[in-house]
Amino acid sequence: MNIESTFDVVATVFNVIAWGCILFWAYQIYKKQIKKPKIWKILIVIILGLFSFSITFNMFQSLIRISILPLGVWILYFFLRRKEESWQKYRSFAWIGFWGNFIFLASTLLTIPIHQFIYPNDELSTYISNDEEAAIVTIHPSGNEQPVVKEGLLNQLETMKQHTIYGIEWYQDTVLNYETNERKEQFPYQLVGTSPKWGSGQHAIIFIEEDGKGLLISTPKEQLYFRSEMSLLEGVE
Structure with a gap:
């Protein structure tokens, strides 16, 4: 257990x-x-x-x-x-x-x-409750090489609201509308170093959208999409 x-x-x-x-x-x-x-x-x-x-x-x-x-x-x-x-x-x-x-x-x-x-599944705090060692890793060439997460990450996460996952639209915007060598990734960054709320057992992979305003929470059972009015990345508005 x-x-x-x-x-x-x-x-x-x-x-x-x-x-x-x-x-x-x-x-x-x-x-x-x-x-x-x-x-x-x-x-x-x-x-x-x-x-x-x-x-x-x-x-x-x-x-x-x-x-x-x-x-x-x-x-x-x-x-x-x-x-x-x-x-x-x-x-x-x-x-x-x-x-x-x-x-x-x-x-x-x-x-x-x-x-x-x-531990509500539709609340971001269930998946991210500690940001002391938070860092961002670029996982696609279309992202910046050295992204930096803004201070006060948890405070900003509290303002993020859940949105519908636009899978088809994202595919069209990042794949169909670009040549192979120009394709962009909708979520070129991964948030690492955070931990879920203790006792939730909700370990997830967290991806950050190219503009830094969206988070894609991927668990073994589902995916959730949260979005903020402000970017989580330094130097990206």
Whole structure:
């Protein structure tokens, strides 16, 4: 687990709570049974009951899994059906395992909004919170060879607003409208030496637009574009 990610920490806490709920539920059933099954067998049955056929989709950049068919329950029934007494003894625990998938689903759905509230994906401060070692690297020949970032970078970043990414327009302006040897890069600079807000886990590559007024935040899951009325680069207005 990456301890730098609060999402991982919160998810782990909720998973522990989910397991606590499942085990408490199992204990309540265990107390009501006249013939007590072995505890280690109960745990195995619950774990097998978790196996299911599921559908998975993406929600708020997180994978959500919804269980549809109780495969684990069916497998246990196949092996225990000839021993009616055993099946009756462990059936409830097998179903606890299957329904436990929905307890874990609920824990995931609770984790997402908590993390989004603390570390909004659409706020620049989530990706840049420390500029003490900030520097700019030229990554394309069309950029200046020695760009310098202005002082008070964080203060200026607070004024930047999110804008739509104009991918097609940028491609036309930098590629289609120029000859090969005259082509420019929309983002010829890279901002390095900064760090994201602690605990966000939002490590990103940050590109600076040619006029110094735009930032392209590139994460493994998405890209965000922010723009300011003033340039971030010294000597560029």
